[in-house]
Amino acid sequence: MNSKDIMEKDKEFFVQGYTRVPIVLTEGKGAMLKDLEGKEYIDCFAGIAVSNVGHAHERLVKVASEQMSKLIHTSGRFFNIPQTKLVEKIAEISPGKLQYTYLCNSGTEAVENAIKLVKKYASSRGKTGAGLISLECSFHGRLGYSLSLTGQAKYKKGFGTYANAPGVVHAPVPYSYRSKLPEDEFGIETALTIEEIIDRHTTGDVAAFIMEPILGEGGILVPPSTYFETLTKILKERDIPFILDEVQSGFGRTGKMFAGEHWNLEPDLMTIAKGMGGGMPIGAAVATPEIAESVQSGDFFSTYGGNPVCSSVALENIQIIDDEKLIDNSNYIGKIFMNGLTEIATKNELIGDIRGKGLMIGIELVKDQNSKQPAVEETKQVVETLKKEGVIIGLGGIYGNVLRLQPPLCISEEQAKIVLEKLKHAL
Ligand SMILES: Cc1ncc(COP(=O)(O)O)c(C=O)c1O
Numbered sequence: 001m002n003s004k005d006i007m008e009k010d011k012e013f014f015v016q017g018y019t020r021v022p023i024v025l026t027e028g029k030g031a032m033l034k035d036l037e038g039k040e041y042i043d044c045f046a047g048i049a050v051s052n053v054g055h056a057h058e059r060l061v062k063v064a065s066e067q068m069s070k071l072i073h074t075s076g077r078f079f080n081i082p083q084t085k086l087v088e089k090i091a092e093i094s095p096g097k098l099q100y101t102y103l104c105n106s107g108t109e110a111v112e113n114a115i116k117l118v119k120k121y122a123s124s125r126g127k128t129g130a131g132l133i134s135l136e137c138s139f140h141g142r143l144g145y146s147l148s149l150t151g152q153a154k155y156k157k158g159f160g161t162y163a164n165a166p167g168v169v170h171a172p173v174p175y176s177y178r179s180k181l182p183e184d185e186f187g188i189e190t191a192l193t194i195e196e197i198i199d200r201h202t203t204g205d206v207a208a209f210i211m212e213p214i215l216g217e218g219g220i221l222v223p224p225s226t227y228f229e230t231l232t233k234i235l236k237e238r239d240i241p242f243i244l245d246e247v248q249s250g251f252g253r254t255g256k257m258f259a260g261e262h263w264n265l266e267p268d269l270m271t272i273a274k275g276m277g278g279g280m281p282i283g284a285a286v287a288t289p290e291i292a293e294s295v296q297s298g299d300f301f302s303t304y305g306g307n308p309v310c311s312s313v314a315l316e317n318i319q320i321i322d323d324e325k326l327i328d329n330s331n332y333i334g335k336i337f338m339n340g341l342t343e344i345a346t347k348n349e350l351i352g353d354i355r356g357k358g359l360m361i362g363i364e365l366v367k368d369q370n371s372k373q374p375a376v377e378e379t380k381q382v383v384e385t386l387k388k389e390g391v392i393i394g395l396g397g398i399y400g401n402v403l404r405l406q407p408p409l410c411i412s413e414e415q416a417k418i419v420l421e422k423l424k425h426a427l
Pocket residue numbers: 048106107108109111139140141142212216217245246247248273274
């Protein structure tokens with residue numbers, strides 16, 4: 001079977017709910033990937049910010065196979081050792097008062113469980129918790145509440161009320177590129193709109209505010225520091241729990257263990273997945289004792305959540321991030337990319353904005369610097385050219401004009417320089 005055969009067969013049997021890059025991947029090592037025909041690629045997307053420690057890391061392979069040979073599954077009904085060690089580790093690395101972890105199987109589930117937690121927390125305090133606030137341009141998943149919270153219409157069309165859960169409202173996004181205000185002022189003004197949203201669009205009884213510290217799918221949008229300062233003040237004054245969705249930005253991706261650390265954020269709940277499990281399906285909602293204590297036995301359950309194989313791999317994965325100093329590498333290579341991109345931008349009219357932290361970098365392409373009109377077709381062409389030249393890069397942004405550079409955190413300086421050369425050529 002060649003790649004073409006696989007793609008044709010897929011059309012016959014796989015629900016065609018999303019478009020895939022026409023590459024059949026078969027192997028990987030570190031930041032490299034190989035397809036069915038043997039073509040090699042430098043991976044600059046890490047399976048959407050998942051394979052932070054690199055592909056086929058031998059320590060993950062060893063831990064997974066050892067655990068599989070002992071016990072693959074227990075169900076949530078029994079204790080297992082890797083699970084307990086993992087939740088202890090998460091408490092150790094999480095910011096502020098976050099201590100209690102609920103384990104599940106994906107980012108979407110992490111968000112769904114976080115919402116369920118804040119709803120229960122609201123009712124335990126005699127509130128309805130009817131309202132939920134998220135951001136325009138955000139992404140939190142594609143099921144139920146997570147889809148409703150997602151602030152992008154393109155994911156909701158055709159799903160009626162399934163994509164618009166009652167009580168969910170969206171606040172303006174702190175996306176400063178097209179704003180005429182100075183960055184600091186823009187941050188404050190955008191955060192202040194949340195007060196109006198609470199007063200005009202909710203019953204005043206808001207279960208939580210949720211946001212990604214750096215918006216991933218929305219185009220690697222980095223809010224100004226002033227946004228967080230004003231936001232956290234409002235949430236405290238209004239007694240609204242703050243959920244930080246670190247599903248994409250966590251586990252060293254931005255040059256800190258969690259992106260919220262760039263602004264010293266101490267959320268009441270944090271959602272994690274992707275980079276947590278090195279590719280194994282695992283996610284979690286991490287809560288403060290106050291919120292976790294509102295839960296009673298029977299409120300939550302998962303057959304697979306905290307599965308011993310996924311838990312042992314996640315635990316080893318977190319240890320590898322530390323042992324191999326991948327957070328330092330995320331910062332180091334991130335700077336090499338930023339400097340290289342800034343240099344390319346001096347001679348390239350297409351690059352409108354370069355933003356991000358660590359190895360979560362967005363390059364917004366525009367038709368011209370004044371109108372800032374999104375260069376959608378050109379962005380697709382750059383992705384296509386890079387693919388031909390052996391580089392896999394992400395594409396995103398609310399207009400579809402942002403290149404997303406999110407490689408495994410173990411990417412080498414040499415590989416980064418090759419990517420920059422090829423990117424310069426493609427642009
Ligand atoms: C910030 C954020 N939250 C939630 C999700 C959903 O995660 P999953 O695809 O694992 O369900 C994603 C996925 O891209 C994400 O980026």
